[in-house]
Amino acid sequence: ALRERVERQRLEQELEIAARIQSSILPRDVSVEGLEVVATMEPAAEVGGDYYDVLPFEGGAWIGIGDVAGHGLRPGIVMVMLQSVVAAVAALAPQTRPRDLIHVVNQVLYDNVRRRLEQNEHATLSVIRYRKDGSLSFAGAHEDLIIWRAATGKCELIPTDGTWVAATQDIDAVTHDHEARLTPGDVLVLYTDGALESQNAEGERFGMERLLALVERAGERPVAEIRDQVLSALRDFAPVRDDDVALLVARYRP
Numbered sequence: 360a361l362r363e364r365v366e367r368q369r370l371e372q373e374l375e376i377a378a379r380i381q382s383s384i385l386p387r388d389v390s391v392e393g394l395e396v397v398a399t400m401e402p403a404a405e406v407g408g409d410y411y412d413v414l415p416f417e418g419g420a421w422i423g424i425g426d427v428a429g430h431g432l433r434p435g436i437v438m439v440m441l442q443s444v445v446a447a448v449a450a451l452a453p454q455t456r457p458r459d460l461i462h463v464v465n466q467v468l469y470d471n472v473r474r475r476l477e478q479n480e481h482a483t484l485s486v487i488r489y490r491k492d493g494s495l496s497f498a499g500a501h502e503d504l505i506i507w508r509a510a511t512g513k514c515e516l517i518p519t520d521g522t523w524v525a526a527t528q529d530i531d532a533v534t535h536d537h538e539a540r541l542t543p544g545d546v547l548v549l550y551t552d553g554a555l556e557s558q559n560a561e562g563e564r565f566g567m568e569r570l571l572a573l574v575e576r577a578g579e580r581p582v583a584e585i586r587d588q589v590l591s592a593l594r595d596f597a598p599v600r601d602d603d604v605a606l607l608v609a610r611y612r613p
Contacts, residue, residue, distance in 0.1 A: 373431055376435070380439055390415065391419075410423065410442060411607050412445060421488055425483050433476075437468065456496070461521070468524050483552075494539075506539065507575065547611070553602035565597065582609065
């Protein structure tokens with residue numbers, strides 16, 4: 360019984376540390392030329408490794424979204440590594456290609472996680488280079504991008520391709536740059552899998568269909584309201600979740 364209590368206390372302390380890591384590394388104030396941006400990460404009962412970031416540069420910004428597999432302290436540490444590498448490359452070479460940024464992230468994480476820590480964590484990651492003319496260049500495998508089109512009131516799903524970072528040493532052959540464009544009033548929605556995979560008491564998942572319907576109904580509202588309506592619907596659908604939810608909503612206002 361004593362050993363069990365000690366182990367529980369150790370696990371609780373580990374989760375508390377991981378939660379502090381997650382909350383402290385996420386951006387607090389986001390200001391990007393031409394974009395109205397809000398973002399939130401809601402932690403679940405167990406700490407995961409959800410990541411998002413917005414890194415402005417002159418005339419645009421880098422936007423990242425990802426999720427480290429697993430729960431607990433190690434995914435939190437890997438998330439900090441991921442954030443640090445993305446931020447460093449974006450600061451040093453803001454005009455770099457997205458696929459090259461993903462390549463550097465994979466090199467550093469693979470070496471740190473697989474060789475030095477001798478662990479098997481890996482992460483989904485997409486990085487987007489936004490420019491104030493509305494152009495988006497992106498690379499990396501995460502969830503599909505959602506763009507609510509102001510002209511039609513409908514959502515467009517844009518797939519991301521590639522593979523996990525830190526899972527294998529060489530990902531160049533499957534990592535490609537892709538392009539998209541925002542027109543005035545369009546809304547970009549990024550999210551982690553905790554949104555889609557949240558389950559209700561009957562074991563039914565929230566799913567993409569519900570998420571798209573919510574975004575389409577709220578698309579004309581301010582970005583903070585879109586975010587809040589999605590999060591409120593998720594809480595109502597699945598009051599208890601076992602995975603974090605990160606959500607970023609950005610409207611293009613040139």
